[in-house]
Amino acid sequence: xxxxxxxxxxxxxxxxxxxxxxxxxxxxxxxxxxxxxxxxxxxxxxxxxxxxxxxxxxxxxxxxxxxxxxxxxxxxxxxxxxxxxxxxxxxxxxxxxxxxxxxxxxxxxxxxxxxxxxxxxxxxxxxxxxxxxxxxxxxxxxxxxxxxxxxxxxxxxxxxxxxxxxxxxxxxxxxxxxxxxxxxxxxxxxxxxxxxxxxxxxxxxxxxxxxxxxxxxxxxxxxxxxxxxxxxxxxxxxxxxxxxxxxxxxxxxxxxxxxxxxxxxxxx
Amino acid sequence: xxxxxxxxxxxxxxxxxxxxxxxxxxxxxxxxxxxxxxxxxxxxxxxxxxxxxxxxxxxxxxxxxxxxxxxxxxxxxxxxxxxxxxxxxxxxxxxxxxxxxxxxxxxxxxxxxxxxxxxxxxxxxxxxxxxxxxxxxxxxxxxxxxxxxxxxxxxxxxxxxxxxxxxxxxxxxxxxxxxxxxxxxxxxxxxxxxxxxxxxxxxxxxxxxxxxxxxxxxxxxxxxxxxxxxxxxxxxxxxxxxxxxxxxxxxxxxxxxxxxxxxxxxxx
Numbered sequence: 111x112x113x114x115x116x117x118x119x120x121x122x123x124x125x126x127x128x129x130x131x132x133x134x135x136x137x138x139x140x141x142x143x144x145x146x147x148x149x150x151x152x153x154x155x156x157x158x159x160x161x162x163x164x165x166x167x168x169x170x171x172x173x174x175x176x177x178x179x180x181x182x183x184x185x186x187x188x189x190x191x192x193x194x195x196x197x198x199x200x201x202x203x204x205x206x207x208x209x210x211x212x213x214x215x216x217x218x219x220x221x222x223x224x225x226x227x228x229x230x231x232x233x234x235x236x237x238x239x240x241x242x243x244x245x246x247x248x249x250x251x252x253x254x255x256x257x258x259x260x261x262x263x264x265x266x267x268x269x270x271x272x273x274x275x276x277x278x279x280x281x282x283x284x285x286x287x288x289x290x291x292x293x294x295x296x297x298x299x300x301x302x303x304x305x306x307x308x309x310x311x312x313x314x315x316x317x318x319x320x321x322x323x324x325x326x327x328x329x330x331x332x333x334x335x336x337x338x339x340x341x342x343x344x345x346x347x348x349x350x351x352x353x354x355x356x357x358x359x360x361x362x363x364x365x366x367x368x369x370x371x372x373x374x375x376x377x378x
Numbered sequence: 379x380x381x382x383x384x385x386x387x388x389x390x391x392x393x394x395x396x397x398x399x400x401x402x403x404x405x406x407x408x409x410x411x412x413x414x415x416x417x418x419x420x421x422x423x424x425x426x427x428x429x430x431x432x433x434x435x436x437x438x439x440x441x442x443x444x445x446x447x448x449x450x451x452x453x454x455x456x457x458x459x460x461x462x463x464x465x466x467x468x469x470x471x472x473x474x475x476x477x478x479x480x481x482x483x484x485x486x487x488x489x490x491x492x493x494x495x496x497x498x499x500x501x502x503x504x505x506x507x508x509x510x511x512x513x514x515x516x517x518x519x520x521x522x523x524x525x526x527x528x529x530x531x532x533x534x535x536x537x538x539x540x541x542x543x544x545x546x547x548x549x550x551x552x553x554x555x556x557x558x559x560x561x562x563x564x565x566x567x568x569x570x571x572x573x574x575x576x577x578x579x580x581x582x583x584x585x586x587x588x589x590x591x592x593x594x595x596x597x598x599x600x601x602x603x604x605x606x607x608x609x610x611x612x613x614x615x616x617x618x619x620x621x622x623x624x625x626x627x628x629x630x631x632x633x634x635x636x637x638x639x640x641x642x643x644x645x646x
Contacts, residue, residue, distance in 0.1 A: 226448025
């Protein structure tokens with residue numbers, strides 16, 4: 111079995127280190143000139159895949175914009191994931207799930223086991239403790255998939271908890287990095303990725319001992335550049351995966367302009 | 379417009395203070411003698427509503443067990459929500475969503491605006507900061523719906539972050555209680571509920587100034603009783619909403635046994 115981290119490394123070597131978000135926000139549907147309905151959602155989601163599947167390492171559909179349309183939106187998400195997989199691409203589904211026990215296990219089954227919404231990796235949220243994510247990490251390791259743990263986000267309201275202290279006195283985000291690093295060392299699968307925003311003046315976490323992949327939102331429209339990241343993340347040998355959404359989506363629906371937007375970000 | 383909190387108070391006055399979880403776990407499908415598929419899921423979800431809609435204050439479907447079946451599961455969730463609403467009941471959808479900006483707004487649109495999965499309230503997760511939940515709180519207040527903020531969960535891994543300190547030096551869970559209390563005071567709508575586990579020896583938060591509803595999982599199978607809650611939550615005048623799942627679900631599919639299980643919990 112090839113683990114997600116290895117697949118991701120191969121795709122990044124081939125196509126460059128970019129994750130392209132599929133965030134079919136109402137304003138994107140407007141830019142693309144499609145209807146504000148489930149058909150328009152499908153045109154954007156599938157249009158992105160058609161234009162870019164053979165030129166980017168990995169896609170990151172944002173679940174919220176599909177959930178917005180109920181079960182019909184979930185069906186479009188299934189089509190979108192299937193289209194990416196058919197083209198040989200990888201999918202990180204941005205769902206930020208987090209729960210405990212059998213409920214966390216059900217989320218893991220939903221996305222990290224074979225099934226209609228089976229993807230290569232998901233984002234998860236650690237408010238219930240890193241340990242609560244175990245059912246997802248266990249299944250990811252067993253099925254060759256991955257999870258990306260929200261660690262240090264770039265929104266201003268994020269610091270209050272994330273840069274706070276745990277009961278044991280560790281910095282919160284740092285304790286997540288350390289637990290992810292330990293788990294990856296132990297398994298060798300590097301199934302536990304991190305989500306770390308790309309627009310911080312100072313990261314607020316030491317990534318030194320961490321192996322695995324770091325998903326970095328905030329490239330392009332949010333102000334970050336890939337060369338800027340290389341310097342702010344210079345201390346880590348982890349696989350850096352900058353993620354762009356608005357800047358690429360806003361260039362659609364013309365495939366030539368979509369590919370040019372990807373190239374522009376990759377060169378930034 | 380009648381706010382969610384007022385509707386909830388009326389239902390609790392009429393039917394007693396119990397939220398019944400709809401968690402169609404594989405083991406529940408087995409107990410009910412239904413197939414491990416989307417049909418079985420529908421039989422459990424709709425069977426619960428049919429048996430109990432006229433005798434409990436509010437239902438709490440657990441999204442993970444529907445998402446497990448992809449868009450077909452989401453369609454069953456839509457049917458389940460519609461059935462509860464048709465019977466005049468209330469729905470707190472347990473989704474634990476949390477994101478930032480336009481993505482949080484999309485989750486709010488998905489569940490707190492009119493649409494196929496429109497419910498009365500959802501659970502939300504605050505790792506990205508209480509402030510990141512604003513799009514959901516804003517919409518809940520405007521549409522007469524509610525959000526329940528994960529505050530202090532009863533799983534052992536939960537304490538590390540939840541009882542830690544924010545950057546400003548406040549206890550994390552307490553700072554969420556205080557921000558929720560302030561928001562409810564300001565709006566008068568009491569749209570911001572809390573989720574506080576029901577099996578703590580010591581709560582670890584002061585609820586004194588908080589008005590609004592407190593969703594309390596952990597009743598029944600997890601060891602809590604309603605009379606026990608009345609003493610551990612004695613210091614608050616908030617609306618207490620204990621939630622039971624396994625103990626009731628496990629009594630199905632016989633409607634008489636389901637109602638007896640509800641009565642037993644209510645008397646506990």
